[in-house]
Every structure is written in C-alpha cells, then in structure tokens.
Amino acid sequence: MIRTPYLLFLGDAPDPLAAKVAQGIKDWRPENAVGQFRMEGCQADLGLTDMTLAEARAAGAETLVIGVANRGGVISPAWKKVLVAALEEGFDLASGLHNLLRDEPDLVAVAEACGRTLHDVRVPDVAYPIANGVKRTGKRCLAVGTDCSVGKMYTALAMDKEMQARGLKSTFRATGQTGILITGGGVPLDAVIADFMAGSIEWLTPDNDADHWDLIEGQGSLFHVSYSGVTMALVHGGQPDALILCHEPTRNHMRGLPGYDLPSLETLRDTALALAKVANPACQVVGISVNTQHMDEETAIAYLAEVEEDMGLPAVDPFRQGAARLVDALEQV
Amino acid sequence: MIRTPYLLFLGDAPDPLAAKVAQGIKDWRPENAVGQFRMEGCQADLGLTDMTLAEARAAGAETLVIGVANRGGVISPAWKKVLVAALEEGFDLASGLHNLLRDEPDLVAVAEACGRTLHDVRVPDVAYPIANGVKRTGKRCLAVGTDCSVGKMYTALAMDKEMQARGLKSTFRATGQTGILITGGGVPLDAVIADFMAGSIEWLTPDNDADHWDLIEGQGSLFHVSYSGVTMALVHGGQPDALILCHEPTRNHMRGLPGYDLPSLETLRDTALALAKVANPACQVVGISVNTQHMDEETAIAYLAEVEEDMGLPAVDPFRQGAARLVDALEQV
Numbered sequence: 248m249i250r251t252p253y254l255l256f257l258g259d260a261p262d263p264l265a266a267k268v269a270q271g272i273k274d275w276r277p278e279n280a281v282g283q284f285r286m287e288g289c290q291a292d293l294g295l296t297d298m299t300l301a302e303a304r305a306a307g308a309e310t311l312v313i314g315v316a317n318r319g320g321v322i323s324p325a326w327k328k329v330l331v332a333a334l335e336e337g338f339d340l341a342s343g344l345h346n347l348l349r350d351e352p353d354l355v356a357v358a359e360a361c362g363r364t365l366h367d368v369r370v371p372d373v374a375y376p377i378a379n380g381v382k383r384t385g386k387r388c389l390a391v392g393t394d395c396s397v398g399k400m401y402t403a404l405a406m407d408k409e410m411q412a413r414g415l416k417s418t419f420r421a422t423g424q425t426g427i428l429i430t431g432g433g434v435p436l437d438a439v440i441a442d443f444m445a446g447s448i449e450w451l452t453p454d455n456d457a458d459h460w461d462l463i464e465g466q467g468s469l470f471h472v473s474y475s476g477v478t479m480a481l482v483h484g485g486q487p488d489a490l491i492l493c494h495e496p497t498r499n500h501m502r503g504l505p506g507y508d509l510p511s512l513e514t515l516r517d518t519a520l521a522l523a524k525v526a527n528p529a530c531q532v533v534g535i536s537v538n539t540q541h542m543d544e545e546t547a548i549a550y551l552a553e554v555e556e557d558m559g560l561p562a563v564d565p566f567r568q569g570a571a572r573l574v575d576a577l578e579q580v
Numbered sequence: 581m582i583r584t585p586y587l588l589f590l591g592d593a594p595d596p597l598a599a600k601v602a603q604g605i606k607d608w609r610p611e612n613a614v615g616q617f618r619m620e621g622c623q624a625d626l627g628l629t630d631m632t633l634a635e636a637r638a639a640g641a642e643t644l645v646i647g648v649a650n651r652g653g654v655i656s657p658a659w660k661k662v663l664v665a666a667l668e669e670g671f672d673l674a675s676g677l678h679n680l681l682r683d684e685p686d687l688v689a690v691a692e693a694c695g696r697t698l699h700d701v702r703v704p705d706v707a708y709p710i711a712n713g714v715k716r717t718g719k720r721c722l723a724v725g726t727d728c729s730v731g732k733m734y735t736a737l738a739m740d741k742e743m744q745a746r747g748l749k750s751t752f753r754a755t756g757q758t759g760i761l762i763t764g765g766g767v768p769l770d771a772v773i774a775d776f777m778a779g780s781i782e783w784l785t786p787d788n789d790a791d792h793w794d795l796i797e798g799q800g801s802l803f804h805v806s807y808s809g810v811t812m813a814l815v816h817g818g819q820p821d822a823l824i825l826c827h828e829p830t831r832n833h834m835r836g837l838p839g840y841d842l843p844s845l846e847t848l849r850d851t852a853l854a855l856a857k858v859a860n861p862a863c864q865v866v867g868i869s870v871n872t873q874h875m876d877e878e879t880a881i882a883y884l885a886e887v888e889e890d891m892g893l894p895a896v897d898p899f900r901q902g903a904a905r906l907v908d909a910l911e912q913v
Contacts, residue, residue, distance in 0.1 A: 377806050378805055378806040379806070379836075379837070380805040380806065380834075380837045380840060437773075437774050437775040438773055438774065438775065439773070439774050440771055440773060440774070441769060441770050441772050441773070441774060441809065441810045441813070442771065442806075442807065444774050444809045444810075445806055445807070445808070445809060446806070469812075469855070470858050472711055472713040472778055472816035473711040473713065473775075473778055473779070473816075474775065474778070475778070475812045475813070475815075475816050475855075476777045476778060476809040476810060476812040476813035476816070477774045477775070477777075477809060478809075478812075479802075479808045479811075480774070480808070480809035482808075483805035483806075483808050483809070484805070501713075503712075504712070504713045506713075507713060507858075510858075518854065518855070521851065522802070522808075525803050525805060525808075525840075526805045
C-alpha cells in the first residue's frame, strides 16, 4: 500500500487533461490530497493549495504522487530535480508512468540513502497465487463494458461513494494504474502474468463480512480482442454476485479496432452473465451505466429511458445523475 | 528457435511418465530425436539409441533437451555434471523446468565461455505486440476444451501429422512448454504478460498461404476459472476459422476445482463459437475430439457414436482412431 495522504505533482502539465490522474485522486479521495505541486509553465490547476515540498510535509503528506503524464515518455531533468528533493524531504514517490522510477539509478540511490520507497504501480509487487475458485464470503460487483474506456472505473468509484454516504460497507478494488493511485493499492492486472490473472483478483477481493460489497474496477471488454483475456480473468476471479453493464453509445467501432462493431447491451448481458455464472451461479445483472458525455442532456435522458425500458434494468449516467439507482439495485441482491 | 535435432536427456527418471516430454518429442518429431542419454538408475527408455554426448554430436545433435521432470524441483549435482559437459561438447541446452537454466550461475558461465545458448521455454524471450485484430491470410484451427488437460495438444499434433501425410499445408503452433520443446518454437502463453496474450498469438500465427492451416495448441478452458483468461486470448488472438471441441468424459469435476462441473459439449460449442465469431465471423465448429483413455474400447466406440449423433459432428478419439475424420472436416471449411 502507498502511504497517504499525498502531495499531487502536476509538473509542467501542458493542459488539464494531462493531469487526469491527479484530478481523479482529488475527485474521489479528496482526503488523500493535501495540496498540489506545480512547476513553471504548468497549465493544470486542481484548485488545491499550491505547496512547497516542506509545506506539504508539515501538513502531513507522506507520498509525492506523479499525477501527470510525462511528455515524450521520459522523466525530464526538471522533474528529476523535484523528485530527488522530495525523497530528501522524506516523501515516498508513486508513479504510474511507463518510464519506471526504479529504472532511474539516481532516484534509486537517493531513495535508498533516505530510506524511502519508490512505488511503480504499473508493475505488480506481489507473487499472486493461481486462482482456486473457492467461494468467498461477502459480495462482489463487477463493471463490464461493451468496449474499453466506457466508464467502468468511474461507475465503480461513484457506487462506492454512494454506498459510503449511505453507511453501507463497500470497498473500491482497483485493477489499473489510475485506480491504484487513487486508492493507494490494488492489482495492475494488465501487467500480471497470464497464469496468475484470476488468482490476483481472488487475492484482491478476499473473504469479507456477509454484507460487504467489493466494487471491482473492470478492465477491457469480453468483446475487445486485444484485452478480452484480462476481462475474462475478472469475471472468473472476481466471482461477482452482481454485474453492471457499461456502455458508450456514440462509438462507431471498438476502441482501436476499426471494423469491429460494438456488441449490443443484450449481447453483453447474455455473454457476461453466462460466463460469470461458471464462478458464481447466483450472479445477476443489476443495472446499466451509460457514458453520455457525447450527447446533449435531452438526448441523453431520452436514450437512458429507452435503454431502461428495453432492458428492464435501471439505466443511468452516474456522471450526470449519480449512482443512487445502481446502489438501490445492488441493495436488492 | 531451438536448434534441431536433439539428444534427449532422460536423466535418472524414476518412471516412464517422468520422461513424457521426451516421449512427446520422439512420438511427434522422431526426426528431431537423434538418441537418448540416460543416467545410472534411469527407469525410462524411449527405445532410441543410447548415446554419449560425443556420439550424439557426431550424429548431428545440436541441442540437449531435458525431457524429464526433475525431482524436488531443483537441478541436482548429478544432472549438472552432464549439462556442463554437454555445453563443453558444443550442445545448446533446452528445458521447460520451473528451475530455470539461466538461474544456475555455473551453467550461465560455461554457456557464455563456450558460446552456447540456454533455452528456458517457460519464459517468453520475445517482446510481443498488443493484438490489433487485423484479419490475417491463411486459415487457423484451435482446439478448445471442456476442461484443462483433455487432449488439446494431442489433437492438434495428430491433425498436423495427418495433414502432412496428405501433403496439405499445415503447421502445429505450440503455446505451452511441451509443445515448444517438441517443435523447437512457440509461445509459452501462460507466462506472457496479460496485455500481450492475444498479441502473442497473433505473432505466432501470422499471414500465410490461403490454403495453409495453423493448428493452434489450446490451453486451459473457457470454463476453468483459473485459466479462462488464457483460453480467451487464444480464441480472440488466434482468429480461428475452425474449432475442435475436446472432452474427457469421465471427469467428475473440473481439474483442480472440486465442486465445479464440466460444461456439456453443447455449452462449450455455443460459448466458444459465439466468442470466436467476434474475431472471425466465419468461424465454424467442425469436429469433436474425445479422450477415451479411461474407457474400454466398446464403451468408447459407443460413446463416440452417441456424441456424433447428438452433436451432428464427427466425434473421434485421435489416439484410438487417428485424426483423419477431423482433417476431412477441416478440408470442408
């Protein structure tokens, strides 16, 4: 686990979108975000207090999280200076960059000298078991998508937030870099060795109270030929009791796969549910989460009503409407 | 690729079963098996000529293949002596042991000094791409099972042998350690990083002649919760034109998963075909391969006839009956 709370490093972000990891932390775990650290020319601003390293340490920050994508894929000398100073100031570092912190000899040397930890959340640091399929106590909900990047993480985080607000027992279980940085822990599933994928998800979602829900972050899609194996490991390793179908209705082909049509919500429902029942015969599809960001409000609301009628399940855009109705559905399971 | 032909190292195999990798090489690629090397107390015998290292080199052997499981999971000092001598004699070494050759400093040092190569076929040595889903030329057949270890490799090898005998164009594509040692190359799919699984299978089965068939070795099962993600990557990365259903009818639960029932052949057919059509809408299920080793001849023949009638597809045990009827079915695609 990454030590919290964080100072969020925005570096020299060329635009707000480059800082979306930091934005996610601030949106979903504001209590983890003590302040922001911006360099000369930074074009992102989370609206948090700008702090020096020393100020953030004094305010309790334990880890400097790189919350911004790096241009050109390398850690620049300007960034390096800040990262070294942060280690010397007593921060751990956490990063989801492809360019690993541990591959930078100077950072490794300073971290060792200062007794600090470098977290590269793209790389698993656990020897996961092979899945044993044994039924676990507690309940699990998995978001599955018609495609990649349709809002599965957002949906699970929004449901977790709503459940916390209602005083229900829930835990968001991160399976990707951004989710791991937001919550401080999880499994970087796309980097796990094939034989251990399902086992890593069993490890991530262990026995729990009978009324506790794990909200498992989905990855990929059963219908995306590049990543469907990863999704399958979630469906079987997660043993979900409930599935939420996620969809983005304006795509004209699968992400990155010209010529590949998206499946219908009906096809996703039938395929995912049949496969999920192998691991958990009691699994149900309980709701639909639609990412309507590319529709105007009126079109979106009409579309959601139509889906709800066709599918006989609550259909909401949690960004527009919150996740209350999805949580209502979960409470019926 | 591993250099052929081989000298097959049987070591001090406690029984014939321990040498099943060597047996597989001898059965399926006899032209690769120059001879066998047995140590004091070896209880396996492939019926090949026993050779010293020097004799095997003189007979043209290029690689010493460890064709036997090691007791206790470690490479013993007695084995080590032979392996070092083999490197000095000019052999490369190839192994599918968990205990990697490359983790033995003395073997690494001698291999380097002699300019020889250590092949650990459990570990990928290629940076596989992410799958792009682009349709490839040539044809592909994938064996999918109701469970793990039901005869998928045997089926693909038997079909390849039959196709070669008929003068058809075919290549067995290995996706596991034994298959890789038998043929000298392939993808150790269970050891590939999640994001690259489907891409590794695209890499393994590239564009080919329109009338060429890749016979892809299956792994796991869509219904085995520990490994289903691996199977899914084969179904989507392999873009199969034809599926062969593989089954072992005497199991009372999924291998290693007490309480998990095997799916019916109908369920396997419907599930695998629907998923395969995502990557290749023209995919067909063409035949059924049944491992009847735990049935007597009469029961086996009756069972196969019943399956054939129920499913409307040729159903054979390629070990008892050969793979001719499966190849006939493939020729209709």
